[in-house]
Amino acid sequence: MIMSNTSKYTVIPLLVNGQSHDVMVRSADTLLHTLREQIGLTGAKHACGNGDCGACTVLVDGKPMHSCLMLAVEAVSEEITTIEGLKHSEMRQAFVEQWAIQCGYCTPGFILNCHALVKEHPDADDEKIEEWLQSNLCRCTGYYEIKQAVKFVLEMNKKNG
Amino acid sequence: MIPFNFDYFKPDSTEEAIKTYTSEWKLGKKVVYFTGGTEVITFSRGGKMTADAVIDLKGIPDCTVLEMVGEKLIIGAAITLNQLIESDVFPLLSETARRIADHTSRNKITIGGNLMSKLNYKECILPLLVAEAVVVIVGPKGMEELPAEKLASGILEEGTFLTQIKVPVSNLNLPYTSLKRTRTTKVGYPIVSLAALIKEDRIRVAFSGLDEYPFRSAVVEATLNDRTLSDEQRISKAIAKLPTSISDDFLASKGFRKFTLGILLTEMNTVLEGQP
Numbered sequence: 001m002i003m004s005n006t007s008k009y010t011v012i013p014l015l016v017n018g019q020s021h022d023v024m025v026r027s028a029d030t031l032l033h034t035l036r037e038q039i040g041l042t043g044a045k046h047a048c049g050n051g052d053c054g055a056c057t058v059l060v061d062g063k064p065m066h067s068c069l070m071l072a073v074e075a076v077s078e079e080i081t082t083i084e085g086l087k088h089s090e091m092r093q094a095f096v097e098q099w100a101i102q103c104g105y106c107t108p109g110f111i112l113n114c115h116a117l118v119k120e121h122p123d124a125d126d127e128k129i130e131e132w133l134q135s136n137l138c139r140c141t142g143y144y145e146i147k148q149a150v151k152f153v154l155e156m157n158k159k160n161g
Numbered sequence: 162m163i164p165f166n167f168d169y170f171k172p173d174s175t176e177e178a179i180k181t182y183t184s185e186w187k188l189g190k191k192v193v194y195f196t197g198g199t200e201v202i203t204f205s206r207g208g209k210m211t212a213d214a215v216i217d218l219k220g221i222p223d224c225t226v227l228e229m230v231g232e233k234l235i236i237g238a239a240i241t242l243n244q245l246i247e248s249d250v251f252p253l254l255s256e257t258a259r260r261i262a263d264h265t266s267r268n269k270i271t272i273g274g275n276l277m278s279k280l281n282y283k284e285c286i287l288p289l290l291v292a293e294a295v296v297v298i299v300g301p302k303g304m305e306e307l308p309a310e311k312l313a314s315g316i317l318e319e320g321t322f323l324t325q326i327k328v329p330v331s332n333l334n335l336p337y338t339s340l341k342r343t344r345t346t347k348v349g350y351p352i353v354s355l356a357a358l359i360k361e362d363r364i365r366v367a368f369s370g371l372d373e374y375p376f377r378s379a380v381v382e383a384t385l386n387d388r389t390l391s392d393e394q395r396i397s398k399a400i401a402k403l404p405t406s407i408s409d410d411f412l413a414s415k416g417f418r419k420f421t422l423g424i425l426l427t428e429m430n431t432v433l434e435g436q437p
Contacts, residue, residue, distance in 0.1 A: 001170060001171060001172045001173055001177055001181070001220070003168070003169065003170055003171070004168070004169040026166055027166065027167050027168060027169035027215065028162075028163035028165065028166055028167055028205070029162075029163075030162070030163070030202065033162060049206060050203050050206070050207075051199060051203065051262075051265075051266050051269075054263075054265060057265060060268075063243075063268045064264070064265040064268060065265065065268055065269060066265055066266060066269065068202075069198070069199045069202050069203070069266070069269055070198075070202075070269065071169070071198065071202070073169050073171075074198070074217065074219075113265060131264055132264050132265075134263045134264065134347060134348050135263040135264045135265035135266065136265075
């Protein structure tokens with residue numbers, strides 16, 4: 001049985017972007033807090049803190065997850081990917097080329113969610129894209145360009161086989 | 162940030178979970194069970210709940226199964242809504258789950274968490290009510306199987322938790338519809354949500370959002386199945402016979418809920434009675 005207690009900080013191993021980190025956490029610390037404050041990966045943004053906006057999205061075993069709704073202790077043995085782990089991804093490049101960025105605060109969360117979408121659904125249609133994009137809010141309302149970036153990557157992947 | 166500390170346990174078996182609960186409870190601690198944990202985390206952050214100990218049930222094999230055993234579909238309480246949707250083993254449940262929260266949240270929200278929610282909507286219970294599912298509860302007194310409706314309004318006994326849901330295979334692939342209206346956006350709590358299926362030429366329907374708890378009503382179903390009446394008559398009489406008062410709150414007025422219910426019942430009839 002895994003245990004983490006309150007009387008002291010507990011050291012847990014987290015696998016983030018392919019690197020193992022031993023971090024000291026409270027049981028009540030969220031994955032978002034731990035990534036930002038313990039590991040220094042600030043790409044996942046704190047915003048609503050309530051799972052409503054998607055700015056804190058990371059991938060956990062390839063699945064998009066609101067890191068504000070996950071305890072760090074739950075993430076032991078999981079493979080976590082943050083935006084820092086997608087530096088050279090096609091989705092990141094598509095966001096640049098399709099001008100899918102305005103203020104940029106929501107961008108890491110969107111890129112991670114969209115990256116997972118095209119990996120899981122290489123034939124995603126408009127309905128599927130919209131269903132996934134409902135998980136993230138863009139305060140600048142740049143949804144059209146974001147959707148275009150997703151479609152751009154889907155098309156490119158199809159062309160490249 | 163969650164403004165208080167708690168002990169976190171992730172047991173490997175139901176026995177270990179109960180033992181942990183009992184020992185922590187005897188120390189005077191407030192103990193909560195946790196599967197997806199989205200509600201525990203958001204409520205804790207918002208000051209709506211506290212806990213001294215959290216028992217995460219995701220490590221218990223009984224809570225993570227999704228399989229057919231004999232004439233029953235067994236769904237572990239820690240199965241996420243997206244796992245249910247992707248497996249599509251119970252299409253009415255998949256369709257209902259697809260309208261709960263957003264896609265990313267559904268990677269974390271579990272069916273057990275939805276059914277044991279402190280919020281009143283518990284939309285995953287609607288397909289279970291019409292499919293006559295049973296739920297498996299484990300606690301210090303042992304294991305018990307209960308009809309799913311016991312979870313609609315019920316609070317489980319101290320120390321007990323939901324491990325599994327069992328759905329008769331014969332009710333998994335009947336003609337169905339799942340309908341929901343929210344205040345504005347696609348993602349949101351229901352003004353009215355219903356799940357319905359037809360079995361042996363009779364409509365079965367369960368509702369959420371109308372009142373304090375989800376429900377299924379024999380009187381309402383008898384009226385909706387009275388083929389001597391026109392569609393309009395069936396629906397207006399069914400609404401008049403609701404066994405509950407309709408809520409009037411920030412999401413919708415009583416009048417608007419009633420109006421919306423009428424529309425959804427009309428859509429339900431169109432879908433179900435148009436199916437072979």
